[in-house]
Amino acid sequence: MSDGIPHAVENVLGVLTDRIEARFAMCIDALEAAVAEVPTADPEAAEVVKWYGLLVEAQAVLDRTEDALLAALENQPSEVDDPRLELAERVNAAVTARDGRALVVRWLLDPDAPGKRGAAAEGPGRLLPMPGPAVQTSAPYRFAGTPAPGPRAGRSVR
Numbered sequence: 001m002s003d004g005i006p007h008a009v010e011n012v013l014g015v016l017t018d019r020i021e022a023r024f025a026m027c028i029d030a031l032e033a034a035v036a037e038v039p040t041a042d043p044e045a046a047e048v049v050k051w052y053g054l055l056v057e058a059q060a061v062l063d064r065t066e067d068a069l070l071a072a073l074e075n076q077p078s079e080v081d082d083p084r085l086e087l088a089e090r091v092n093a094a095v096t097a098r099d100g101r102a103l104v105v106r107w108l109l110d111p112d113a114p115g116k117r118g119a120a121a122e123g124p125g126r127l128l129p130m131p132g133p134a135v136q137t138s139a140p141y142r143f144a145g146t147p148a149p150g151p152r153a154g155r156s157v158r
Contacts, residue, residue, distance in 0.1 A: 012102050030064040048108050055101040
């Protein structure tokens, strides 16, 4: 798979495996075993292992779809037909899924990632209560004889 494909993209799984092993100071197999044994011991490790597993699955799907596309293209005439185009679309979807999961793993490993510090890291329940509307509001004007709005169709009255 080294035909003009950047080496960093080719080895996404290897790079992230190295980063996980460096972060937790143990090989990925030992980390997976430790999390499987006591999942609540280190919630951060458990989350990384979970997403790493999803990444491994996505990479396997990508490998299979790429192999299927390459096999179909080897037997093709000069034109690309619908089945081969569909295979190419599946490869694109598999790349997107793999890359998305890789981004999540990378985010989990980065202590300075956006959303990990400050109010955003503490969750929405920790934010200050919102004050009322900035501008005083009142009910909209109704002309005389106009009935008050009732419940909308399809909604139940509480």
